[in-house]
Amino acid sequence: MTLKNIDRRTFVKTTMLGGFALGAGIPFWASGNNDVSHLCILHTNDTHSRIDPYPSNDPNFPMMGGYARRAALISQVRNQVEHVLLLDAGDIFQGTPYYNIYGGEPELRLMTKMGYDASTIGNHEFDNGLDGLERVLPYAGFPFINSNYDFSQTILNEKIETYKILYRGNLKIGIYGLGIELEGLVGRNLYGNTVYHDPIKVAQRMEMILKEEHHCDLVLCLSHLGYKYETGKVSDVVIAGKTRYTDIILGGHTHTLLDPPAQIENAAGKIVYIGQTGYAGVRLGRMDLYFNKNSGKIFVESNTTNILKYQDV
């Protein structure tokens, strides 16, 4: 028996109307049971078109990775946990001939099959130019989220989400995305009129929107900035330290393996968790969040929709 199985008890959804609970009649926080809301976040980064496992003579990862194996593990988790989020932190493209020949079509089709909820944009997503990305985007049945690239003067205008709110049970999860400076890293002819904005300012603005306007329970950042640099260049560690509401950063670009996730203190003295899984899809990151019943949340029904909202007590 493992932690996972012990905590698998499903969370009792309690809808409040005018302050009274419907259904069970007792608000869950007062019901005295130990139910916790369990969210499992699965994440990848820098998978770099490794659709097949590495060949058996590979010195580092013989027969490891591969989309079909990743998909099997994801299904296994979905069978065990009700609320799963599946996210990617960019650089899906480039690294094997699959990308050179098919331009990202199989990667996005297969990720859609696996049920990815969102990805952000890595620098290698620009490798076939904006047109190259635009052409294969229809194969992605999930949104690409980026908050600090301005695509309004490009063919990607309105095809990339600035942020996204997802619901899992009674949890409201806000996701924003940060991309790396393209100048000097990606050819100008490839990124065209994409305008890069300072990720720190954008992160601060995004978390305010997600927390204070949308009252998200959890604020996630999908980042392709890289984990940390000696030079002090903006990175996930920098973002963590300069934000107040971002709970988790799922990162990429530096191909860093963070196992367990890093813990960095934010501007409000709270812990931000940073995950990154190396590269080439040979690993799947997993974070299990167990929401405390004493987390100070009251679930109330929204006036305008049936979506559950909470207010802090």
Add this chain to the structure above:
Amino acid sequence: MLSLLCFFGIFACKGPDQQRYTLEGSVILLDSINVPETDRELEKIIMEYRESLEADMSKVLVYSEHVMERGSPEGKLNNFVADLVFDIGKEIYQPDDGKSIDFCLLNYGGLRVPLPKGEITNERVFELLPFENEMVVITLTGERTGELFQYLAASERGMPVSGIKLKIKDKKPHEVLINGQEFDINKSYKVLTSDYLAGGGDHMNFFLQPVNYELLGKRIRDAIILHMQRVHAEGKKISSELDGRISVVN
């Protein structure tokens, strides 16, 4: 199986914000022990793509005399790639002004894997040069060309070059020959490079705002494949030498 491995690497965080949630994080290696099965449905989709790709990729283009690896300040792979890209560039370039290309500069980071001795497959060449970079001829002022040599002299990595001889002293250019002639800051030069570098990639800012920018309409990888096919058709093998084109002197 899964639950067993999840137990591994698990940790419980009791940080200051634990009023809201506890978080356990781990990273799972996708090997046949942790995940013995693969997803059948995905395998089927992958098969469609793999079959047509494999036929194409497993073709042997040429044989190599020896292993070629990238190196600094020069490497066999650096020289091999730069020389043949330079040759093919000169062959296809049709200048308006009748002046041909002076030299070729690529980047170390662009050479992703070494070439083995023996069979060189199409796949290997794709792995060597996965990027869809195009060949570009950039005309630079003498001053900008001087900055280019300063960049090369200061670089920690050996950039693939062809058509020049550079001696570096104290991270500065000490002696520069272009096509056997001494570098002249009052002349302009035509440099063959990739569109990635011409766009300021790898911080090659001297390429920005050039006197002239001419796309050759050929990918670097395609040039290499073309060269290999030619060598093979002649019944020869590919090889490369270190010739001291970039050296550090005291």
